[in-house]
Each structure stands twice: as structure tokens, then as C-alpha cells.
Amino acid sequence: MRFNRGLTIALLACCAALASMPARAVDGQTMIITGEDYTKWLWGNQHTDGSVYNFTTVPGEGYGDNGQGTEIDLLIASHPSKNIEVTARLQSRFNQNQWTNYGGFGGRNPALENPPGGDCIGGDCGEFDPRSNEYIKMRGLTARFTPGFKWLDAATIGSSDLGMFDPYTIGKIRYIDRDNAKAVLFQGPLGSRKLTYDLIRVSLPRLFAGPNFNTGDYAGQDGAYGLQLKLNPSSLFDITGMYERVRDVEVSARDTGNNGLDNGRDLTSRFKNDVYGAKFGIHPSSKFDLRGLYYYSTADANPKLTPTSFGLSGFSPALAGKVSDPLYKANVDLNDPFGVGLSFNLEYFNIGAQYTSILAARR
Known part of the structure; x- marks a missing residue:
């Protein structure tokens, strides 16, 4: 284990040295946010609306060929100094975020159900299920030092x-x-x-x-x-x-x-x-x-x-x-x-x- 610990300490020391570099702000804007949104409208003749995906192999995930949903992808880029670049994405998810959820309010809470009411399908758990409460996930956070x-x-x-x-x-x-x-x-x-x-x-x-x-x-x-x-x-x-x-x-x-x-x-x-x-x-x-x-x-x-x-x-x-x-x-x-x-x-x-x-x- 000494090899692992020694190399890890050396890498952390290098990271600390890089992080301590003076962050001289560049002129003008130091953070840029761009993005895109995408709306999916499913109108199929199987008339299922368990999700805004029409196929899944995940048990209890839900699927459907009807429904409307919107997602947004925010791209973030920052230059704290000429030697440092930070990038990240904020990504919302389709899944059960249908327009019919009306913002994800309400819904049944599976944690309080006795007996259990079954899988959360089609957004019926609302804000109590991360697949239907319109959550946003951080993705791809990276800091690059030159x-x-x-x-x-x-x-x-x-x-x-x-x-x-x-x-x-x-x-x-x-x-x-x-x-x-x-x-x-x-x-x-x-x-x-x-x-x-x-x-x-x-x-x-x-x-x-x-x-x-x-x-x-x-x-x-x-x-x-x-x-x-x-x-x-x-x-x-x-x-x-x-x-x-x-x-x-x-x-x-x-x-x-x-x-x-x-x-x-x-x-x-x-x-x-x-x-x-x-x-x-x-x-x-x-x-x-x-x-x-x-x-x-x-x-x-x-x-x-x-x-x-x-x-x-x-x-x-x-x-x-x-x-x-x-x-x-x-x-x-x-x-x-x-x-x-x-x-x-x-x-x-x-x-x-x-x-x-x-x-x-x-x-």
C-alpha cells in the first residue's frame, strides 16, 4: 500500500501547488454560460405515458409513447486566470418530467405508504420522486491548469x-x-x-x-x-x-x-x-x-x-x-x-x- 499512498500524496501535492497559483482575473467577463433546450412530444397509438422514453429495460422505470417533456443543458466556462480554465454542465433530465406534472408539485409519497403503492410511474409521485420533480444534475465539472x-x-x-x-x-x-x-x-x-x-x-x-x-x-x-x-x-x-x-x-x-x-x-x-x-x-x-x-x-x-x-x-x-x-x-x-x-x-x-x-x- 506504500506505493499507492506515496503516489497519491505526490499527486495531491502537485494539485495543491497548482491551486495556489495566483488567480489574476482576466479583463472582462470571467464566466460564460450558454445552453440549449430541447422539447420532446410523443404521440403514439399504444397510448402509454409512464415516461418520456418509449423503451427501457430498467425495472420500475416506466416507459411511454405519449407525453410532452422539456430539458435544458447549461454549459459553463470560466477563466479565473490565464492559466486556469473551469468547465461544467448543468443538465436537466426527461424521464418522467412531463408537462402534465405541472412543475412536479404534490404527488404520492412512497415512503409514507402502507401498504406500498407500487412503482412511481408517469410522474404520479411528483416532487417525492427525483425522476419527476424536474431536478438538475451537475455534469462534467473539470478544472484545467496550464x-x-x-x-x-x-x-x-x-x-x-x-x-x-x-x-x-x-x-x-x-x-x-x-x-x-x-x-x-x-x-x-x-x-x-x-x-x-x-x-x-x-x-x-x-x-x-x-x-x-x-x-x-x-x-x-x-x-x-x-x-x-x-x-x-x-x-x-x-x-x-x-x-x-x-x-x-x-x-x-x-x-x-x-x-x-x-x-x-x-x-x-x-x-x-x-x-x-x-x-x-x-x-x-x-x-x-x-x-x-x-x-x-x-x-x-x-x-x-x-x-x-x-x-x-x-x-x-x-x-x-x-x-x-x-x-x-x-x-x-x-x-x-x-x-x-x-x-x-x-x-x-x-x-x-x-x-x-x-x-x-x-x-
């Missing part, structure tokens, strides 16, 4: 779609979840612009990034660390090295009682995942391109804190027990080699059955 250091181009704190890494290690978040991942990210050159780095600490999503779709009872310290080094010596060749370290920890069951009040409590590993490797590209001409990658992963799920199996038809983002496996991939692109408009793309891949990267790209 201090002008030779070794640091930018430090980003907050939401990230993780698109700067590789799909097989730390993958780009799918569009509908693009604001959900939160991280501290540092990017810049090492020595010269031919060698650059991406260094990140991502808080693990507690609802899926672990065995049995969770990260256990103690989630505040669970995180993934990634380091990517890119070398581009020329336009003909490039190579990238990657290391990913995931640690899901729990409070040790052996450290109980009042001992923690005196000297803290020990941690124990629930799930560990390490991935390392490299990828390269050879580009001798516009007609030929060769790319390849190799990654090796290890994963270890503690059998005392995670299921030892998931049954015959069970499923989990991570395998049970201690596993390891490599991944190989190669691509050859021939761009119109005969000058007749015919191109070829060849691919070979071999993904080991036990290859595991808990933050690899999802659909």
Missing part, C-alpha cells in the same frame, strides 16, 4: 473520458458515461517534445469496477494509476509504453476495536490488477502502415472478500482467483498499393482467456 512549466503542459482535475490511453488498458469511456469518471491527470514532455507522458489517478467506479460488479464496502481509497510514455523520434516510427495499476482495498478485519482511534487502521487487498506492455507503429510511406502491441496482465481477487466463482451462467467484470495472460495484436494497412483504388487491411489478434484490465474500454 502553468507554463517546461515539464507540464496541463494538469486536469475532475471529469475525464480517459481517451488519452489505450482501449486494452485504460479505455475511453463510452459517450453516455463520458462525464462520470473522475481523475487527476498530468500531461507534458520529458526533455524534448519527442518524448511525452500521461500520468493519471482515477477513482474506481464502485458500481462495476471490481469482482461481482462492485469495489466492496470501503471505496474511498480505491483507485487506478496509469503511466503512458510516448516516443516519436520521427514520422516513420513511434513507440508507446504503458503501465496500469489498480488497487481495491478494504479495512482489515484483524484491525478492530478502538485501536484505529489511536494509530489508524490497516488495509487489506480485495482486488489487484496490473497491466504493462507497449505498442509501436512503423510508417515508411503513405501506402504502408504496420502497428503492433503487446500487453501482459495479472489480476488477484482475494477469495475472503470476493466470490470464489460466479456459477455456470454467472458473470463479473473480473475473474475469480489469481489469473494472468498476455494480449497480442498486429495490423497491416496497404493503402491502394496498385493504384487502382483497392486497399487492404489485415489484422491478427490473440487475447488470452485470462487477460484482465478492469478499466478497459466497454461498448
Whole structure:
């Protein structure tokens, strides 16, 4: 755990140093708010009005092909100084926010019903259900620092779609979840612009990034660390090295009682995942391109804190027990080699059955 704690402290120290930079306000307006609104009008012949969506697979969510609803998306951009940019979105939601709710007032309160009155459908719970009380959610809050250091181009704190890494290690978040991942990210050159780095600490999503779709009872310290080094010596060749370290920890069951009040409590590993490797590209001409990658992963799920199996038809983002496996991939692109408009793309891949990267790209 010393590696995790040491790196986390170093990242926090860098963030504190950046935050302490003098915020010299730029001339004129420092915050800009723009936005858009959208109105949906459903008029179908199935005559259902449980929601302003006509399909869902979520139990109790409600669906409908009739109804009217409006949502608004506010885009916020602020420049406290020339070195700091803050962006965010305020997003309302459709769901059961129909015009017929009349602003979401009233409605039945499920918490006071005995016997229970069933699912809140079609806005009938009004202000007592967040799906029909016209709530607004903060999305994509990000602060980006560009201090002008030779070794640091930018430090980003907050939401990230993780698109700067590789799909097989730390993958780009799918569009509908693009604001959900939160991280501290540092990017810049090492020595010269031919060698650059991406260094990140991502808080693990507690609802899926672990065995049995969770990260256990103690989630505040669970995180993934990634380091990517890119070398581009020329336009003909490039190579990238990657290391990913995931640690899901729990409070040790052996450290109980009042001992923690005196000297803290020990941690124990629930799930560990390490991935390392490299990828390269050879580009001798516009007609030929060769790319390849190799990654090796290890994963270890503690059998005392995670299921030892998931049954015959069970499923989990991570395998049970201690596993390891490599991944190989190669691509050859021939761009119109005969000058007749015919191109070829060849691919070979071999993904080991036990290859595991808990933050690899999802659909």
C-alpha cells in the first residue's frame, strides 16, 4: 500500500501547488454560460405515458409513447486566470418530467405508504420522486491548469473520458458515461517534445469496477494509476509504453476495536490488477502502415472478500482467483498499393482467456 499512498500524496501535492497559483482575473467577463433546450412530444397509438422514453429495460422505470417533456443543458466556462480554465454542465433530465406534472408539485409519497403503492410511474409521485420533480444534475465539472512549466503542459482535475490511453488498458469511456469518471491527470514532455507522458489517478467506479460488479464496502481509497510514455523520434516510427495499476482495498478485519482511534487502521487487498506492455507503429510511406502491441496482465481477487466463482451462467467484470495472460495484436494497412483504388487491411489478434484490465474500454 506504500506505493499507492506515496503516489497519491505526490499527486495531491502537485494539485495543491497548482491551486495556489495566483488567480489574476482576466479583463472582462470571467464566466460564460450558454445552453440549449430541447422539447420532446410523443404521440403514439399504444397510448402509454409512464415516461418520456418509449423503451427501457430498467425495472420500475416506466416507459411511454405519449407525453410532452422539456430539458435544458447549461454549459459553463470560466477563466479565473490565464492559466486556469473551469468547465461544467448543468443538465436537466426527461424521464418522467412531463408537462402534465405541472412543475412536479404534490404527488404520492412512497415512503409514507402502507401498504406500498407500487412503482412511481408517469410522474404520479411528483416532487417525492427525483425522476419527476424536474431536478438538475451537475455534469462534467473539470478544472484545467496550464502553468507554463517546461515539464507540464496541463494538469486536469475532475471529469475525464480517459481517451488519452489505450482501449486494452485504460479505455475511453463510452459517450453516455463520458462525464462520470473522475481523475487527476498530468500531461507534458520529458526533455524534448519527442518524448511525452500521461500520468493519471482515477477513482474506481464502485458500481462495476471490481469482482461481482462492485469495489466492496470501503471505496474511498480505491483507485487506478496509469503511466503512458510516448516516443516519436520521427514520422516513420513511434513507440508507446504503458503501465496500469489498480488497487481495491478494504479495512482489515484483524484491525478492530478502538485501536484505529489511536494509530489508524490497516488495509487489506480485495482486488489487484496490473497491466504493462507497449505498442509501436512503423510508417515508411503513405501506402504502408504496420502497428503492433503487446500487453501482459495479472489480476488477484482475494477469495475472503470476493466470490470464489460466479456459477455456470454467472458473470463479473473480473475473474475469480489469481489469473494472468498476455494480449497480442498486429495490423497491416496497404493503402491502394496498385493504384487502382483497392486497399487492404489485415489484422491478427490473440487475447488470452485470462487477460484482465478492469478499466478497459466497454461498448
